[in-house]
Amino acid sequence: MRTPTLTVALTALVLAATAACSSEPTEGNAAVVGGPITVEATDTSCTVARTRAAAGTIEFTVRNTGSKVNEFYVYGEGDQILGEVENLTPGLTRSFHVEVATPGTYQTACKPGMKGDGIRGDFTVTGATSSQAPDAAMATAVADYQEFVSAQADALLARTTEFVGLVKAGKVADARKSYPLARGPWERIEPVAESFGDLDPKIDGREDVVEEGMQFTGFHRLEKDLWASGLQPDTSVVADQLLVDVKEIVAKAKAVTLNPLQLANGSKALLDEVATGKITGEEDRYSHTDLYDFDENVKGSKAAIDALRPVLKARDATLLATIDSRFAALDTALDAHRTDTGFESYTALSPAEVKALAVALDAVSEPISKVAAVVAK
DSSP: OSHHHOEEEEEEHHHHHHHHOSSSSSOOOOBBOHHHHOOOOOOSSSESSSSSSESEEEEEEEEEESSEEEEEEEEEEGGGEEEEEEETTTEEEEEEEEEOOOOOEEEEOOOGGSSSSOEEEEEEEESSOOOOOOOHHHHHHHHHHHHHHHHHHHHHHHHHHHHHHHHHHOOOHHHHHHHHHHHHHHHHHHHHHHHHHTTTHHHHOOOGGGTTTTOOHHHHHHIIIIIOOOOOOOOHHHHHHHHHHHHHHHHHHHHOOHHHHHHHHHHHHHHHHIIITTTOOOOTTTOOHHHHHHHHHHHHHHHHHHHHHHHHHHHHHHOOOOOHHHHHHHHHHTTTTTTTTSBOOOGOHHHHHHHHHHHHHHHHHHHHTHHHHHTTT
């Protein structure tokens, strides 16, 4: 779930370092028609330099000149997220690529404070439907990753069903054990799951969603009941609704058609999720099972890179080797906190241990921020 506030200074440093490494527009990239589109995001405005582009790969370069953390989104029909750049701290610039194959009217949005529907504007995609077929390696990468998403969706449904059953039976101890395991598949495919409008905050929203006029439901409401407030009169109703929402998102995730850029962007987005939620201890604020989610986000990021591995090996083997070595270092840092039954409580980590994890995370985020440009060539 996207973080509504950044409460730990360390997170800002991690994002600043990562963004600085990925902020330069890609030059000489023939696949990007018309060059990068600059976006100036402030606390009160969202200025998109060009609001028209030809169908195909579009690059945006977004700069936050305001005083609040900001985000930028490209939305398709039904508010499906086609591309995004999250957690832009003031003064930072980041670029990203999005594939928009079909002409029509889309929307862009800046979200100062990372809240609400954002400051929106229409964006027109012109020309004929992009018919540029991916090469065999790209097509295989997408097919492999969609199989991964489908398998994780099945696991999410099975584990959530078990978790909901335990909650409704009042088996608190067993439900607590089931909670981080049920969330695992969601965390692995979070960028795909998050792309479907308001299902994300319903399933994975933290209590802060109340400030945006939404009900506090889903995994984190049940987490609060299990660890903090005790089971409530409506706990079973909340559990039932979670299962209904998960069934809906599983069906959508299994049916979605992805493209190679979504794999590349998703791999980076998962590491951003760690940097802005798990590394701060904000995600699982009642159970403190954040390291489980941390691990699953990293596994999901790896899965996207593994699907793209043949493409990256052919186009930039040095970058791939760097990513692999830095993932290995991150795994080593995370493994230090494993126990016989899973992971330590986040509250057991010292500030030095949190910093070590953040440094390892930043190290792998930097080369992964370059993958989309390689894929878009």
